[in-house]
Amino acid sequence: MLVLTRKVGESLVIGDDIEIKIVDVNQKSVKIGIEAPKSISVYRKEIYEAIKQENIEATAQENIVSLLDYIKKNKP
Incomplete structure (x- = not known):
């Protein structure tokens, strides 16, 4: 540093x-x-960390929804 x-x-x-x-x-x-x-994003660190966490959570939810859709479509 x-x-x-x-x-x-x-x-x-x-x-x-x-x-x-x-x-x-x-x-x-x-x-x-x-x-x-x-074009350069400038954030306070605590805001940046909150945005990063929200993105992680949104991606996880998106993956769960996609998995559920896949399971529904491919039921035997």
Whole structure:
């Protein structure tokens, strides 16, 4: 992991088209701004993890429905 020190108003750049800027710092948090192309999804980690879990659950349900359909169609 790369660890950098930045002050309010300073930025870092990832690749050619992503800029992360330190907007504000207080005792308990850091506010950052992210400029990235619309084609790049940017999520807070807890939101990303929730989306990932929902996708796993949806896929599992889809697989169960497909299996039940297969069983119904192929009953002896």
